Amino acid sequence: MSVQTWTWILVGITFALYFGIAIWARAGSTKDFYVAGGGVSPLANGMATAADWMSAASFISMAGIISFTGYDGSVYLMGWTGGYVLLALLLAPYLRKFGKFTVPDFIGDRYYSNTARTVAVICALLVSFTYVAGQMRGVGVVFSRFLEVDINLGVAIGMAIVLVFAFLGGMKGITYTQVAQYCVLIFAFMVPAFFISMQMTGNIIPQLGMGGSVEGGELLLDKLDRLHTELGFKEYTDGSKSTWDVFAITLALMVGTAGLPHVIVRFFTVPKVKDARKSAGLALLFIAILYTTAPAIAVFARTNLIETVRDTEYAEVPAWFKNWEDSGLIAWTDKNGDGKIQYVAGGAIVGKKPIFNEARGTYGERTISNAATDSPNELYVDRDIMVLANPEIAKLPNWVIALVAAGGLAAALSTAAGLLLVISTSISHDLIKKQIKPDMSEKGELWAARIAILGAIIVAGYFGMNPPGFVAAVVALAFGLAAASFFPAIILGIFDKRMNKQGAIAGMIVGITLMLFYMIRYKTGLIGGFDPRPASEWWFGTSPEGFGTIAMLVNVIVSVVVSRLTPAPPQHVQEIVENIRIPSGAGEAHSH
Incomplete structure (x- = not known):
């Protein structure tokens, strides 16, 4: 059967499963809708957290980033997994x-202030919309290639699907669909990795295969370093970032993870405090399966790609190359007129606009602007296709290729659903119920939440169809925003009794404003000139992805200083803070 037929079958089966679960787990109350009734087991919650967390960025883009940046890409692995350790120890139980x-x-409630609540709602919406734009784009990329539809139509299909299971079941529906999605995405990620590891190194375990040797006895990583230097790239296993920037990005991703609203809300869905800690530990284990495999997939995909396209006659390229070319995510432009693909270091094209060939009815060669004419490189490869194209490049069976498409969709849709729920609860619960209309009935609140989800999906779909120019790094930037705004307010709220509303509000506003300014100036160039500013102008040598660390430190300093210069919080709030840190059951032990 063809890849397309297999894709329709596997995507159809998995979607039928998701819809069935959504209908079975319909939410009857706001508690069901917001926190799945608070009765989810730690095992199910660990799986759901892992699926919620491993987005299109983890499934589709992360191995792609690592395969192009090599050693430098490891910051994503360290930051995104390290955040769970912080969550499990410092935040989830409290x-x-x-x-x-x-x-x-x-x-x-902790800062006894509706102003603080409103600032937090605005921050939650900024973080969630920045994040969800990347997810909807991921859905569009998968649909456009495997179902052979336009990217925008792919985004629209994704919107309709998320709407059904978020609208019907709220957190309850989303939790159980995410358990199913975790199983689908991890199976889809691992199966091709086993196949390719066996094929290239004779070792079925990809983590070991990556350090193993290939035909001729050469170590795989040595071979990739050699291929890289032959083509003029820096060695794959060599890093170019400064130690400070590696530290800043890792820390920003860690504290961003620990401050992400759609991940934190998962710890309210379990019955007891102990279960919150357990599910964070299990989530880390489930996430580690994918995260330790991603660098191996990056190495396999990069090696296969270079060996397949280097000095190949364009007329003889394999079918997968033409398929991805039609989606506009690979482009070749014959600069020296020899009919061969010349893949070396340097820009092949500038701008992402493929030229539409009227005669063939497909996308083909892209325009070269003056900036790329000096470079001999003729091949443009979008990083986001590395995981999806990997099984095709390695000539794996068609059902494996289709399985990866189903896994990519599961990853993007599960995170999009979690984020949309955060957006809707922020609006219906924190703005309308808590501030505008406190006497609202439970039924009214449920309807407000559902209408908010509908509005959120329309906005998210718009961003998916018209992504900001920096959509590849958009997820890392969402973490920077979470680190700069939420993390200090939460951590100081738990561990600093003297922290008051004035300090928290000032810190959140300063932190998120600083991060937004830096992100817009150095990623989009909308402030202070029209080109994104070069790396030589970065403050303290910190990249936009790592700037969340600095914005977070500024937030902490502002919060602490302002709180010490203003009145202490009321006595009952200080008692709550004291009480949060006493382990459940410790109080009874003393009373006997």
Whole structure:
């Protein structure tokens, strides 16, 4: 059977499963809708957290980034997994004990202020919309290649699907669909990795295969270093980032993870505080399976890609190359007129606009602008296709190629659903119920949440169809925003009794404003000139992806200084903070 037929079958089966679960787990109350009734087991919650967390960025883009940047890409692995350690130890148990539905709810009550709650809602919306834009784009990329539809139509299909299971079941529907999606995405990620590892190194375990040797006895990584230097790239295993920038990006991703509203809310869905800690540990284990495999997939895909396209006659390229060319995500332009693909270091094309060939009815060669004419490189490869194209490049069976498409969709849709729920609860619970209309009935609140989801999906779909120019790094930037705004307010709220509303509000506003300014100036160039500013102008040599660390430190300093210069929080709030940190059951032990 063809790849397309297999894709329709596997995507159809997995989607039928998701819809079935959404209908079975319909939400009857706001508690069901917001926190799945608070009765999810740690095992199911660990799987759901892992699926919620491993987005299109983890599944589709991360191995792609590593395969192009080599050693430098390891910051994503360290930062995104390290954040879970922080979550499990510092945040999850305490937030669970506080017992609020959402992050703005915690901030509003801990800082006894609706202004603080509103600032937190705005931050949650900024983080979630920045993040969800990347997910919808991921859905569009997968649909456009495997179902052979336009990218925008792919985004629209994705919007309709997420709407059904988020609208019907809220957190309850999303939790159980995410358990299914975790199983699909991990199976889809690992199966091709086993196949390719066996094919290239004779070792079925990809993590070991990556350090193994290939035909001729050469180590795989040595071979990739050699191929890289022959083509004029820096050695794959050699890093170019400064130690400070590696540290800054890793820390920003770690504290960003620990401050992400759609991940934190998962710890309210378990019955007890102990279960929150357990599910964070299990989530880390489930995530590690994919994260330790990603560098291996990056190495396999990079080696296969170079060996397949280097000095190949364009007329003889394999079918997978033409398929991806039609989606506009690979482009070749014959600069020296020899009919061969010349893949070396340097820009092949500038701008992402493929030229539409009227005669063939497909996308083909892209325009070269003056900036790329000096470079001899003739091949443009979009990083986001490395994981999806990998099984095709390695000539794996068609059902494996289709399975990866189903896995990519599961990853993007599960995270999009979690983010849309955060957006809707922020609006319906934290803005409308808590501030505008406190006497609202439970049924009214449920309807408000559903209408908010509908609005959020329309906005997310718009961003997916018209992505900001920096969509590849958009996820890392969402983490920077979470690190700069939420993390200090939550951590100081738990561990600093003297922290008051004035400090928290000032810190969040300064932190997120600083991060937004830096992101816009150095990623889009909209402030201070029209080109994104070069790396030589970065503050303290910190990349936009790592700037969340600096913005977070500024937030902490502002919060602490302002809180010490203004009145202490009321006595009952200080008692709550004292009480949060006493382990459940410790109080009874003393009373006997």
